[in-house]
Amino acid sequence: YQEKRLHHAAERTSAENGIPSSRKAILDGMFTAYETVAEGAYVYFCDLKYDFSRWSESAIYRFGLPGEYMYGAGWIWEEHIHPDDQRGYSESIRGIFAGTDSGHDMQYRAKTKDGRYVVCTCRGSVLRNADGNPEYFMGCIRENGTVNSIDSLTGLQNQYALFDRLDALFEQRERACMMLVGIAHFSTINEMWGYELGNTIIHKLVQLLKEEFRNEGALYRVERRALRP
Numbered sequence: 449y450q451e452k453r454l455h456h457a458a459e460r461t462s463a464e465n466g467i468p469s470s471r472k473a474i475l476d477g478m479f480t481a482y483e484t485v486a487e488g489a490y491v492y493f494c495d496l497k498y499d500f501s502r503w504s505e506s507a508i509y510r511f512g513l514p515g516e517y518m519y520g521a522g523w524i525w526e527e528h529i530h531p532d533d534q535r536g537y538s539e540s541i542r543g544i545f546a547g548t549d550s551g552h553d554m555q556y557r558a559k560t561k562d563g564r565y566v567v568c569t570c571r572g573s574v575l576r577n578a579d580g581n582p583e584y585f586m587g588c589i590r591e592n593g594t595v596n597s598i599d600s601l602t603g604l605q606n607q608y609a610l611f612d613r614l615d616a617l618f619e620q621r622e623r624a625c626m627m628l629v630g631i632a633h634f635s636t637i638n639e640m641w642g643y644e645l646g647n648t649i650i651h652k653l654v655q656l657l658k659e660e661f662r663n664e665g666a667l668y669r670v671e672r673r674a675l676r677p
Contacts, residue, residue, distance in 0.1 A: 467498040475502060475584070482586060487598040489588035492572070494521060496545060496582050505666065506597065506609055507589065509616040512561030530557035530565055547582045550574050555592075561616075567592045599669040601647060602654050610668040629657065 467475075472495075479493040479502045490507035494500070501521035508516055511528050518524055522541045529537055533556035543549030551573040557565040572587025597609040617624050631637075631649060638646040650669075657667055 467495060467500040471495055471498065472500070475500070478584070478586065484603060486588045487603065489590045491588050492521065492586065494585040496585055506605065506612070509613060510560055511558060528559045530559070533557055544574055544582065544585055551585075551587070558589075602650060602669050604654065604667050604669045606668065607670040610670060613666070629653070
């Protein structure tokens with residue numbers, strides 16, 4: 449087992465010579481598409497040829513991972529898995545890189561950045577090229593029993609994800625800029641013209657913000673509850 453880890457470390461060092469920009473662009477495109485529909489999950493997407501991965505920002509902050517982009521992410525992630533659960537995970541990862549496994553579906557305990565273990569369900573699939581060789585490995589990790597951090601209407605992260613992000617920024621003493629955007633008299637719009645129009649307005653606003661800021665920063669939807677006497 450240890451020899452296998454050392455062999456993989458040597459392969460990873462070779463891969464770190466750099467993934468071509470064209471392959472990174474493909475990975476980014478597929479990651480973005482998958483993350484859009486993977487509500488409440490931590491998404492990962494790995495280029496198996498270069499062992500180069502992109503993970504959801506929420507996973508980075510939750511588990512204290514090195515960064516959004518990583519070489520050898522599968523083995524980095526293994527260090528966060530409970531020792532009693534590592535064997536099954538590592539065997540699955542070896543099978544995926546060897547091309548003998550088409551994916552995995554398992555539960556294990558993973559350690560958060562504050563040292564606590566949480567039970568996670570991890571599901572992933574291998575995408576093969578025209579020759580049948582493994583090309584990409586993609587999937588998602590869900591914490592069992594946690595509060596959903598995705599807004600069901602817009603697909604954006606919600607206030608719970610924002611609070612986690614702010615906690616991480618404060619803890620790491622990082623500087624950040626926040627902009628709050630609201631819709632004037634929105635409750636009146638819902639009351640007079642209906643929620644369908646209100647939802648359409650929210651979708652249009654989200655689309656405009658995404659186009660304006662592209663991939664810089666992050667968007668969250670924080671619901672404001674109206675309090676009536």
